[in-house]
Amino acid sequence: MKRVVTGFPGLYREDNGPEGTRFRILLAREKKSFQEYFYFGGKVTEKEARASAIQRWRVITSAHPPMTKRRFREILRKPNDSGIAGVTKIVTKVKGGEYEFWKATWTNIKGKRTSQQFSVNKFGEKKAKRMAIVARREALDELGDR
Numbered sequence: 020m021k022r023v024v025t026g027f028p029g030l031y032r033e034d035n036g037p038e039g040t041r042f043r044i045l046l047a048r049e050k051k052s053f054q055e056y057f058y059f060g061g062k063v064t065e066k067e068a069r070a071s072a073i074q075r076w077r078v079i080t081s082a083h084p085p086m087t088k089r090r091f092r093e094i095l096r097k098p099n100d101s102g103i104a105g106v107t108k109i110v111t112k113v114k115g116g117e118y119e120f121w122k123a124t125w126t127n128i129k130g131k132r133t134s135q136q137f138s139v140n141k142f143g144e145k146k147a148k149r150m151a152i153v154a155r156r157e158a159l160d161e162l163g164d165r
Contacts (some may be wrong), residue, residue: 055072103152121148
């Protein structure tokens with residue numbers, strides 16, 4: 020059975036029957052995984068193993084802090100025309116003609132997906148793209164690290 024150690028996300032107390040009882044650190048940071056075990060029973064008490072695990076958890080999390088939500092939102096998950104997460108060029112056909120625009124997309128504080136479009140026909144290619152980039156950046160600035 021695995022239980023989270025309160026106040027230390029990524030640190031667990033595991034009862035594994037014949038394999039033993041231990042504290043386990045399991046963290047992922049910046050494409051790196053950290054997994055360490057602290058067994059107790061016999062010569063090592065549960066209190067000593069817990070203290071060692073917490074001390075090591077603090078060392079790992081101070082050297083590799085969790086990613087902020089802002090940074091997470093800026094990860095480019097799949098290639099797009101702009102090379103910037105949340106900003107892409109859209110080409111649609113409307114009434115027999117093509118309509119091009121740059122679209123900025125983000126998720127607001129309530130979790131609702133929001134977007135803003137900038138017409139290439141109205142603003143020109145470069146200006147519409149720049150406006151979309153600025154709109155997304157301003158929206159993320161408003162959200163902060165929440």
